[in-house]
Amino acid sequence: MPCKFCKTNPVINLPNSEINLCKSCFIKYFEKKAIKTIKQYKLIEKNDHVMVACSGGKDSLSLLYVLNKLSLKERKIKVTALLIDEGIKGYRDDSIKDAKKFCKEHKIKLHIASYKKELGKTLDQMKSQNPNKIACSMCGVFRRSLLNKSSRELKATKLATGHNLDDEAQSILMNQLRNNIALSSRMGPRTGTGKDPRFIPRIKPFYFLTEKEVATYAFLKGLISKFNECTYNEDSYRFEIRDLLNNLEQKYPGTKHSLVASFIEILPTLKKSFKGKSIGICKTCGEPTSSNICKVCNLTKEIN
Numbered sequence: 001m002p003c004k005f006c007k008t009n010p011v012i013n014l015p016n017s018e019i020n021l022c023k024s025c026f027i028k029y030f031e032k033k034a035i036k037t038i039k040q041y042k043l044i045e046k047n048d049h050v051m052v053a054c055s056g057g058k059d060s061l062s063l064l065y066v067l068n069k070l071s072l073k074e075r076k077i078k079v080t081a082l083l084i085d086e087g088i089k090g091y092r093d094d095s096i097k098d099a100k101k102f103c104k105e106h107k108i109k110l111h112i113a114s115y116k117k118e119l120g121k122t123l124d125q126m127k128s129q130n131p132n133k134i135a136c137s138m139c140g141v142f143r144r145s146l147l148n149k150s151s152r153e154l155k156a157t158k159l160a161t162g163h164n165l166d167d168e169a170q171s172i173l174m175n176q177l178r179n180n181i182a183l184s185s186r187m188g189p190r191t192g193t194g195k196d197p198r199f200i201p202r203i204k205p206f207y208f209l210t211e212k213e214v215a216t217y218a219f220l221k222g223l224i225s226k227f228n229e230c231t232y233n234e235d236s237y238r239f240e241i242r243d244l245l246n247n248l249e250q251k252y253p254g255t256k257h258s259l260v261a262s263f264i265e266i267l268p269t270l271k272k273s274f275k276g277k278s279i280g281i282c283k284t285c286g287e288p289t290s291s292n293i294c295k296v297c298n299l300t301k302e303i304n
């Protein structure tokens with residue numbers, strides 16, 4: 001079947017539909033869908049300084065491209081990029097090069113924060129000193145905290161991440177299966193109320209776009225030249241959930257969309273139920289936390 005709109009050769013069949021699109025119609029469809037999410041959930045407003053969490057991969061470079069395009073159109077929005085260098089030999093060095101090249105080409109300011117500078121050790125060093133610890137668990141705690149801290153120090157008003165519909169469907173199911181509904185209540189296209197200045201609200205403009213759509217967009221726009229995978233990639237539970245959802249999706253198309261759509265329906269109720277837990281200050285480092293000592297300080301103590 002040809003492209004639905006212009007009848008030329010298609011490049012993609014849209015998920016859960018009979019619709020085929022050609023390159024230029026798909027690019028328009030993709031950008032329109034991201035902008036629709038931004039408008040519908042008020043992810044970005046006038047005078048926002050949006051910090052894009054940039055790993056140099058397909059999701060973050062596509063997001064950076066789309067948001068930078070938006071900032072050139074709507075001049076009251078500022079877009080910059082933040083890359084976290086975990087210190088992973090053979091992986092991060094290449095993606096730093098890609099991100100630097102991309103930002104230079106598009107005249108986007110790129111900030112780099114590193115575990116080495118912030119925590120005194122690279123992830124490689126942490127892992128070799130703690131071989132029984134899962135690299136992704138350590139990495140996730142430190143990355144979340146450093147993204148928030150650096151965005152705040154750089155005076156960003158929003159922190160944008162390239163999470164897509166597949167990522168969100170996995171997280172929803174993982175939280176459900178682990179009975180971690182409190183964590184789910186903090187998810188959605190926009191997280192954080194913006195009322196606590198220590199937390200920079202997080203936004204996910206690709207929330208309703210699938211992984212396949214983001215990969216196709218990045219490829220068609222020539223944003224990535226090669227696929228770069230982290231040497232650790234040890235979050236095996238997430239991989240199992242990913243495979244499970246992919247199998248279900250193949251058998252019952254629309255599964256992931258339905259999971260995310262039903263989650264969005266119940267999210268306001270979840271948020272109401274879990275509202276009100278006061279956030280204090282970590283006694284060791286002064287960063288915001290709901291316990292006496294934050295996760296970063298606990299983990300740092302554990303691995304040293």
Ligand code: SF4
Pocket residue numbers: 086135136137139140230231232233234235
């Ligand atoms: S795969 Fe794991 S270790 Fe590698 S960057 Fe991602 S979270 Fe960190």
Ligand SMILES: [Zn+2]
Pocket residue numbers: 003004005006007008021022023024025026
């Ligand atoms: Zn077309």
Ligand SMILES: [Zn+2]
Pocket residue numbers: 282283284285286287293294295296297298
């Ligand atoms: Zn702390």
